Amino acid sequence: MSIDSGALAASTTQQTEQQGGAHRKGKPALSEGKKAERRLGLLLCAPAAIIMVAVTAYPIVYAIWLSFQRYDLRFPADRAFAGFANYAAVLTSEYWWRAFLVTMIITIVSVAIEFVLGLALALVMHRTIVGRGLTRTVVLIPYGIVTVVAAFSWQFAWTPDKGYLAAMLPEGAAPLTGQVSAILLIILAEVWKTTPFMALLLMAGLALVPDDLLKAAQVDGAGPWQRLTRIILPMMKPAILVALLFRTLDAFRVFDNIYILTQGSNGTGSVSMLGYDNLFKAFNLGIGSAISVLIFIAVALIAFLFIKIFGAAAPGSDEGKR
Amino acid sequence: MADIVLDHVYKRYPDGTLGADDVNIEIADGEFIILVGPSGCGKSTTLNMIAGLEDISDGELRIGGQRMNERAPKDRDIAMVFQSYALYPHMTVRENMAFPLKLAKVDKAEIDRKVTDAAKILDLTQHLDRKPANMSGGQRQRVAMGRAIVRSPKAFLMDEPLSNLDAKLRVQMRTMVSKLQQRLETTTVYVTHDQTEAMTLGDRIVVMRSGVVQQIGSPQHLYDNPANLFVAGFIGSPAMNFLPARLEDDSLRTALGDLALSDQLRQTLSASGAERDVIVGIRPEHFEDSALIDEGIRHQGSTFTAQVDVLESMGSDKFAYFSVEEQATSDELAELAADAGTADVPGGDAGQLVTRLSATSSAREGQSVDVWVDTSKLQVFDPKTGKNLTTSEAAPATV
Amino acid sequence: MASTISPAVESRPAAPAKGSSKGAGMSEGQKKTWWAVADLVVLLYALVPVLWILSLSFKTTDTITDGNFFPRSWTLDNYAQIFQIGLFTAALRNSIGIALISTVLAVVIGTMAAYAIARLDFPGKKVLVGVSLLIAMFPQISLVSPLFDIFRGIGIFDTWIGLILPYITFALPLAIYTLSAFFREIPWELEKAAKMDGATPLQAFRSVIVPLAAPGVFTTAILVFIFCWNDFLFAISLTSTSRSQTATVAIANFTGASQFAEPTGSIAAAAVLLTIPIIVFVLFFQRRIVAGLTSGAVKG
Incomplete structure (x- = not known):
């Protein structure tokens, strides 16, 4: 029974003010009970922790080790320690830098569009006085649909002679084969698929803005735009940062859409595409691993910068809440 | 039905604090007893120990003469009503009430009969098939009561069962609880931080502070003979006025002027070896508009003149507030103020004297009025120990 | 009292005052129309790519490259084929x-x-x-x-x-x-x-x-x-x-x-x-x- 007293304080916070001994009750009851609670906690978490570490931490360490090896699957006998040769090869290769640039462009542009569009969508879903349930249901379709399926839909739509969208373009246009236009279409596919997710996260943030506050601002003379920029957005900041952080890291991993839309041809490949191609087309595990490690470092840097610069609080950490 | 005895019960937390410090309470069979005190005073801890939801560090708990320390809650045959009602949201009212009986493997027909009876008593018959989420606070509260009474347990434990209700409903439910307890004659331990509830409901009240029992007694006894400053300040609304005073030969020198001591009071005070500086406590109703006092009893008190700060006319009587320069200070009073939340109100109760005058008094806001105070009802306290010097009763923990 | 579990951030129905962010001078009917238009945009946004792939799946081999959004002739052959x-x-x-x-x-x-x-x-x-x-x-x-x-x-x-x-x-x-x-x-x-x-x-x-x-x-x-x-x-x-x-x-x-x-x-x-x-x-x-x-x- 000491177990339930431990978390009681958290679950009944709204009552603690009036409730007599709530502060005391919140404290652990007995040291043996406390120990048992710790044991149970560790026991329950162990499977999750073990599997997560086994499938991520060990492979990434292994990837680091591989990245220092010459390891071509076509010539397994040639396997040998290569020092930083793989990294040198990647970092001096124009393919890497082009892929990196393409990835950054896709990430920044699509997240920016998603944010604006997602905010608009969130406002519509939050505020609409007609068809609330309907809009909330249909926006889940892009979220739920398989990326590959959506990518095919876009690919067919933009393929000349086949697609309804291509039919609207001037004769002879083949948007999926030009670098700039293809990247734009990749961004479009990304934006379509993930804006609803962004919108849902932002809508959750919107729900945290008290109506009374907006009414007060209105009485104080703030117009709709001012209410949005001065009240709603600042109050939503934590939700916005979480949404942006997650989407940025997610966009940086872009793979499915490119694979289906362009196969990375005509200079449209992302870093994930590059890593994949090195492994399954060039069969070079050493180079592929070096790319893996570099992507990992890039993602870690982005996350670090986000948290440092914007003070994005990690969801789940107690500090970020309320 | 059974009596409940807490015999030198302690609750020690791992960090060394005491949730209950040598608690001794004997609760008679069928008695309605109230545990009252401010937040963190140990009343809920004590209740949880009786329930078996918290372990007893030391001492013994006996219900119906049997030691209960090691028994699980379900083996103690007691029912509990929680502040949040703790109704099972996925069950209907009927299922909620039947749940303890089902667990006790009572047969279906019997369960049905008992639930129907309880629902009738609590006026829930037409709500039996509803889910708690669709019910009002008062209805949920009654369901929680129903779940407790269907089992006819040895005792009821109630943890601030009315504090989530609004004021009006609380008064109604209070009478209902009182009637129900009288009808069932089941031993009841009731925790509250509301002294009004404590005064109106209980056969006896246990006042607690920091895990220590301050005084046990009937509501009237605690009101008339508080063992110490804490009990005096906690019981009664509006609260007792406390003024610093200097005890001289046969009078008390206070901000209200010199108050003559009655013979009896003088005897007790000299017997208990009073010090020179004391705190004097006067209840609001022991003041009266001097103009309305019978000449016959005028000599029992003193009269002072002061300007009325605020006058609240309640219809039945008038509350007149006066400012006093000095105010009594002690740990106990500071704790009470902190609990009531008046500590950080600007001005607060600090240096304020509350008096209850007859409705016919001509006192007006901003004007001076002669006020008579019944000095035979004065309570004098030791400012250091907080002990009541006027009562011969040895504090604390007497029955 | 949390007697139902609802971590959902379910917002309450919009108070009439809130609609005014779209313009204070509008009547209730006009507001509804505007929201309906907004909803329709959302609806099209979410559904068009899905409807397009659905439409393609029902097109016959001859018409699949005609570039029309809706099929001119319908068939279930495509479904039959993938299971073959x-x-x-x-x-x-x-x-x-x-x-x-x-x-x-x-x-x-x-x-x-x-x-x-x-x-x-x-x-x-x-x-x-x-x-x-x-x-x-x-x-x-x-x-x-x-x-x-x-x-x-x-x-x-x-x-x-x-x-x-x-x-x-x-x-x-x-x-x-x-x-x-x-x-x-x-x-x-x-x-x-x-x-x-x-x-x-x-x-x-x-x-x-x-x-x-x-x-x-x-x-x-x-x-x-x-x-x-x-x-x-x-x-x-x-x-x-x-x-x-x-x-x-x-x-x-x-x-x-x-x-x-x-x-x-x-x-x-x-x-x-x-x-x-x-x-x-x-x-x-x-x-x-x-x-x-x-x-x-x-x-x-």
Whole structure:
């Protein structure tokens, strides 16, 4: 029974003010009970922790080790320690830098569009006085649909002679084969698929803005735009940062859409595409691993910068809440 | 039905604090007893120990003469009503009430009969098939009561069962609880931080502070003979006025002027070896508009003149507030103020004297009025120990 | 009093005053019209690409390249075709099997961890939360090379287990966040109440906590299933044959029934089949999915 007293304080916070001994009750009851609670906690978490570490931490360490090896699957006998040769090869290769640039462009542009569009969508879903349930249901379709399926839909739509969208373009246009236009279409596919997710996260943030506050601002003379920029957005900041952080890291991993839309041809490949191609087309595990490690470092840097610069609080950490 | 005895019960937390410090309470069979005190005073801890939801560090708990320390809650045959009602949201009212009986493997027909009876008593018959989420606070509260009474347990434990209700409903439910307890004659331990509830409901009240029992007694006894400053300040609304005073030969020198001591009071005070500086406590109703006092009893008190700060006319009587320069200070009073939340109100109760005058008094806001105070009802306290010097009763923990 | 569990950030119906952000001078009817237009835009946004693939799947071989949004002549041949070639059927079976097993395991393991995080106090709790956060941000491509090599080494390359492992791993952060948000909302005082009502700890858990936790667990299961169902990168990297290839990979590799046949129709038909379960989930459990997606992000 000491177990339930431990978390009681958290679950009944709204009552603690009036409730007599709530502060005391919140404290652990007995040291043996406390120990048992710790044991149970560790026991329950162990499977999750073990599997997560086994499938991520060990492979990434292994990837680091591989990245220092010459390891071509076509010539397994040639396997040998290569020092930083793989990294040198990647970092001096124009393919890497082009892929990196393409990835950054896709990430920044699509997240920016998603944010604006997602905010608009969130406002519509939050505020609409007609068809609330309907809009909330249909926006889940892009979220739920398989990326590959959506990518095919876009690919067919933009393929000349086949697609309804291509039919609207001037004769002879083949948007999926030009670098700039293809990247734009990749961004479009990304934006379509993930804006609803962004919108849902932002809508959750919107729900945290008290109506009374907006009414007060209105009485104080703030117009709709001012209410949005001065009240709603600042109050939503934590939700916005979480949404942006997650989407940025997610966009940086872009793979499915490119694979289906362009196969990375005509200079449209992302870093994930590059890593994949090195492994399954060039069969070079050493180079592929070096790319893996570099992507990992890039993602870690982005996350670090986000948290440092914007003070994005990690969801789940107690500090970020309320 | 059974009596409940807490015999030198302690609750020690791992960090060394005491949730209950040598608690001794004997609760008679069928008695309605109230545990009252401010937040963190140990009343809920004590209740949880009786329930078996918290372990007893030391001492013994006996219900119906049997030691209960090691028994699980379900083996103690007691029912509990929680502040949040703790109704099972996925069950209907009927299922909620039947749940303890089902667990006790009572047969279906019997369960049905008992639930129907309880629902009738609590006026829930037409709500039996509803889910708690669709019910009002008062209805949920009654369901929680129903779940407790269907089992006819040895005792009821109630943890601030009315504090989530609004004021009006609380008064109604209070009478209902009182009637129900009288009808069932089941031993009841009731925790509250509301002294009004404590005064109106209980056969006896246990006042607690920091895990220590301050005084046990009937509501009237605690009101008339508080063992110490804490009990005096906690019981009664509006609260007792406390003024610093200097005890001289046969009078008390206070901000209200010199108050003559009655013979009896003088005897007790000299017997208990009073010090020179004391705190004097006067209840609001022991003041009266001097103009309305019978000449016959005028000599029992003193009269002072002061300007009325605020006058609240309640219809039945008038509350007149006066400012006093000095105010009594002690740990106990500071704790009470902190609990009531008046500590950080600007001005607060600090240096304020509350008096209850007859409705016919001509006192007006901003004007001076002669006020008579019944000095035979004065309570004098030791400012250091907080002990009541006027009562011969040895504090604390007497029955 | 939390007598119903609703971590959903369900906002109340809009007060009339709020509509004025669209313009103060509008009448109720005008406002409704504007909102209806906005809703329609949202509707078109979400549905057009889906309708397009649906339309393609019903087009005949002759008309599939006509560029019309709606089919001029309808046929079910495309569906018949994909079931004739055994490849897709096998892939669908793999997809369903792998996604279901991963979902069950991830939800069971995630429930245990989330319960501990929400209810118990133990050392390393923050570390676990931090680790799962890191994994949620982890670039999956970074694991592809090492897992490819490791899985070949231990012989689980191109097997169900080889996909189930990474799926569970990446579904766990999602499951843990969503579930712990749900668990925090459960009024745990009920457990005490059940004990007072005479329940053993096991009875209290079974008859009170489980029914309350079930909706959260169910929601999480849907989200995890969608995640597994959607994966492409692991599936295409860690499988090579129809033994474990999932439907997403099968579609991507479609070349048509014969070498010269245009695969568009088959792809569209397969895509529609792959989309149906998701649409069903979304239609039936919209509220829960929204609640699940947002609870982790806002309440942590």
